[in-house]
Amino acid sequence: MPDILLHQYDSSPFSEKVRVCLGIKGLAWAAVDQPIIMPKPELVPLTGGYRRIPVMQIGADVYCDSQLIVRELERRYPEPTLFPGGGSLFGYASALWTDREMFQAAVAVIFGGLGDNVPAEFIKDREALSGRPFDPAAMGAAVPMMTQRLRANAALLSEQLRTGSPFLAGELPGLLDANAYYNLWFVRSAYPAAASAFDDSPAIRQWMERIRGIGHGQRSQISPTQALQLAREALPQAIPEGTDDLLGRTVVISADDYGRDPIEGTLIAASEFQLTVLRLDAALGEIAVHFPRIGFHLREYDRK
Ligand SMILES: N[C@@H](CCC(=O)N[C@@H](CS)C(=O)NCC(=O)O)C(=O)O
Structure with a gap:
């Protein structure tokens, strides 16, 4: 065990x-x-x-x-360390970007896109969780704006990957990659149609493939x-x-x-x-x- x-x-x-x-x-x-x-x-x-x-x-x-x-x-x-590029600041601090800004954009495009297909009991639960109305049908109106937001955040990644390194902090993967990756993974797996906000970047597609290839351990x-x-x-x-x-x-x-x-x-x-x-x-x-x-x-x- x-x-x-x-x-x-x-x-x-x-x-x-x-x-x-x-x-x-x-x-x-x-x-x-x-x-x-x-x-x-x-x-x-x-x-x-x-x-x-x-x-x-x-x-x-x-x-x-x-x-x-x-x-x-x-x-x-x-x-192996989660901070292959050296200090831990950018790895840890990146969570404040990915867990809030990127996550919000991902949730909006996924649930706005799913609209009426989201089960009523899930909606009720997430309203209790957030203390706010959670209405995927109404969220649909914000999808274009939130798609732009997701695209703009993903552009930060493609810009970084233009350095030619396979991972965000250099030759080896680390927390910065795991943080930046998981929202894109979420969009791709929960509502693939919205992945067009970042899938048109070959650098992002290849980077995601490299991360997928790492696997999840045993x-x-x-x-x-x-x-x-x-x-x-x-x-x-x-x-x-x-x-x-x-x-x-x-x-x-x-x-x-x-x-x-x-x-x-x-x-x-x-x-x-x-x-x-x-x-x-x-x-x-x-x-x-x-x-x-x-x-x-x-x-x-x-x-x-
Ligand atoms: N800041 C938390 C956020 C965790 C979070 O929002 N998790 C989602 C699932 S990915 C959640 O708990 N949703 C409500 C639920 O599953 O009951 C963390 O980093 O762990």
């Missing part, structure tokens, strides 16, 4: 980002398939309320958000029930570190964009990049749940 469990579903773009990173590192991992919409009764007990995908589990340590999953993979398995599959059993049998290995006025206190952590469900626990670690809460689940025992600082709010639990 591999140590790395990835709670995911195959059509999830943020999971594809992580799968590509697992491929670059050639790691063995097990996919734990979770539902595409709520409820997620075999995910939420692990995370304490976080519902988004992907989530990485290693024993009783649970890592939420692809940003932190990638950072933890690099920490535990440094070679993937196996286990059930969510097995994953919960593994959490039950393990103890958190999280190392308390960092400084924060709230260390040792009961806190609430929530995403700052969508899927803001609050997660409560005792703050046991707070590094520059990462927040860790310890939770006691009646069925699973102690679980350490880790979040990135960027993209999440931390506040003290208010007992009132």
Whole structure:
């Protein structure tokens, strides 16, 4: 059984980002398939309320958000690095471009294009997730504008690839590639007609082919029930570190964009990049749940 469990579903773009990173590192991992919409009764007990995908589990340590999953993979398995061009800044910071700007454009062209074909229960779920109306039929009107936005962002990639290097940071693939790739992969797989926004660039097509060729490492599959059993049998290995006025206190952590469900626990670690809460689940025992600082709010639990 591999140590790395990835709670995911195959059509999830943020999971594809992580799968590509697992491929670059050639790691063995097990996919734990979770539902595409709520409820997620075999995910939420692990995370304490976080519902988004992907989530990485290693024993009783649970890592939420692809940003932190990638950072933890690099920490535990440094070679081959996700930063072949040198420093990590552009790799990590590129997520703020791809996970927000590019993702928004991709979602708009996909769901605007699918229009009436999007199932009603999916629409209802994504409205609850975002707290905003999600109306693919109405999104259709914005498709031309959002296609331009996707095209303009993709043009940044073709411009970079004009340097002649096979990958964005040079000769070897890294996080910059995984980040830049997954939204284009999402468009191609979910609504191929919209891929014309970038498929007319041979440089992008060949680069995507190279990334596809990397694969996803050695993937196996286990059930969510097995994953919960593994959490039950393990103890958190999280190392308390960092400084924060709230260390040792009961806190609430929530995403700052969508899927803001609050997660409560005792703050046991707070590094520059990462927040860790310890939770006691009646069925699973102690679980350490880790979040990135960027993209999440931390506040003290208010007992009132
Ligand atoms: N910032 C998060 C975003 C994750 C995200 O939006 N994931 C999508 C799936 S790709 C999601 O959770 N959608 C709602 C759901 O699957 O329930 C990350 O980087 O992991």
